[in-house]
Amino acid sequence: MNEIAYLGLGSNVGDRRVNLQATVECLWAHDVVVLASSSVYETEPVGEVLDQRAFFNAVLRVETALGPEQLLDACKAVERAFGRTLAGEDGYVKHGPRPIDVDLLLLGELEYSSERLVLPHREVTSRRFVLVPLLELAPGLMVPGRGPAADALARIDGQDVVVAGPPLEVGP
Ligand SMILES: Nc1ncnc2c1ncn2[C@@H]1O[C@H](COP(=O)(O)OP(=O)(O)OP(=O)(O)O)[C@@H](O)[C@H]1O
Numbered sequence: 295m296n297e298i299a300y301l302g303l304g305s306n307v308g309d310r311r312v313n314l315q316a317t318v319e320c321l322w323a324h325d326v327v328v329l330a331s332s333s334v335y336e337t338e339p340v341g342e343v344l345d346q347r348a349f350f351n352a353v354l355r356v357e358t359a360l361g362p363e364q365l366l367d368a369c370k371a372v373e374r375a376f377g378r379t380l381a382g383e384d385g386y387v388k389h390g391p392r393p394i395d396v397d398l399l400l401l402g403e404l405e406y407s408s409e410r411l412v413l414p415h416r417e418v419t420s421r422r423f424v425l426v427p428l429l430e431l432a433p434g435l436m437v438p439g440r441g442p443a444a445d446a447l448a449r450i451d452g453q454d455v456v457v458a459g460p461p462l463e464v465g466p
Pocket residue numbers: 366380381387388389390395396397398399409410411412413414415416417
């Protein structure tokens with residue numbers, strides 16, 4: 295059965311918009327149908343590494359027949375295609391600079407936890423750079439197990455997010 299999922303994209307190395315756009319094309323090649331993109335936002339770094347270049351972030355609405363672990367595999371394969379160092383590998387820096395980050399934010403109504411995957415994404419309700427584009431695509435969204443996305447956004451202080459450009463092209 296096909297499900298709707300939301301993916302969070304981020305880039306702060308190289309041509310950030312080009313990287314986000316290329317990610318859409320790469321997702322199609324991994325059996326992920328890209329239905330819609332939010333605007334592209336420029337956002338201040340959040341997390342354990344604050345002294346790095348600002349990110350470009352966007353959220354995609356996608357449709358796929360892949361299960362949760364397979365969809366995570368697709369996200370990781372796309373990151374790998376950009377030459378990214380993945381968690382567990384030499385040179386990996388948690389929250390550090392990266393040409394592309396693809397996070398699986400939500401998969402339908404699923405609440406799921408395994409060694410390598412938590413759904414909804416652990417940080418989906420604490421990051422403005424995720425919630426602003428997510429609400430642009432899905433106003434009124436409820437995050438399974440956590441309530442309205444808009445309420446979560448209202449609880450966040452700081453974390454600058456400004457529109458940097460129009461939505462990504464979503465065709466294959
Ligand atoms: N919903 C999820 N989406 C993506 N990765 C997840 C998810 N839940 C757990 N993970 C795990 O998190 C690991 C680290 O992910 P990643 O390299 O993107 O971390 P990060 O971008 O530095 O930090 P963050 O996870 O806070 O965004 C992945 O290898 C993956 O196994």
